[in-house]
Amino acid sequence: GQQLNQSPQSMFIQEGEDVSMNCTSSSIFNTWLWYKQDPGEGPVLLIALYKAGELTSNGRLTAQFGITRKDSFLNISASIPSDVGIYFCAGQEPTFLTSGTYKYIFGTGTRLKVLA
């Protein structure tokens, strides 16, 4: 099935550094979501974006809905050890299913490791 491309695939950073990651697609999306997954757990929603160009923050996290609707960006400021995990983007396809629902596609993930 289709998946969104995330980069980087993985990154090691020092505690206190800022982190940037992005998600790109060949097709447009109506909604972008960012999730974090800790080992052995399901993904947890961090930020949801609903409009092209939208910039939304959640604490030290800031995400943007790309103006082309084909990409999104997530920034983490002043990283701390508990930021370690895998970050996934997810896009809502604009195709309205006959069921009256939409389909969501997940990215390949960015694995973040923070060095204390």
Add this chain to the structure above:
Amino acid sequence: EAGVAQSPRYKIIEKRQSVAFWCNPISGHATLYWYQQILGQGPKLLIQFQNNGVVDDSQLPKDRFSAERLKGVDSTLKIQPAKLEDSAVYLCASSPHRGTFTNYGYTFGSGTRLTVV
């Protein structure tokens, strides 16, 4: 509120055996999803239920996978017979709204890690 409950947490089976996973969504959530997450990849949607009806099963390998949500509450996902490539984490998620996102997105369970040997 209680989260999405899944069981078992882990399962190891031999290829060609059968296995079943159970999910109890958040109370009142009409929409339930089963995702397959292969190691190193993002979750892939297998099937989506709206109450007790299937609204999308286009990526479910129907020759071996089946799922049901008979009373519109909890759900089971079955694999019969299992193959080595079915080794993955099977995640269940639920949402209170009919497919479209609210500010809350949808909530995932902790998943069942399946190993097929």
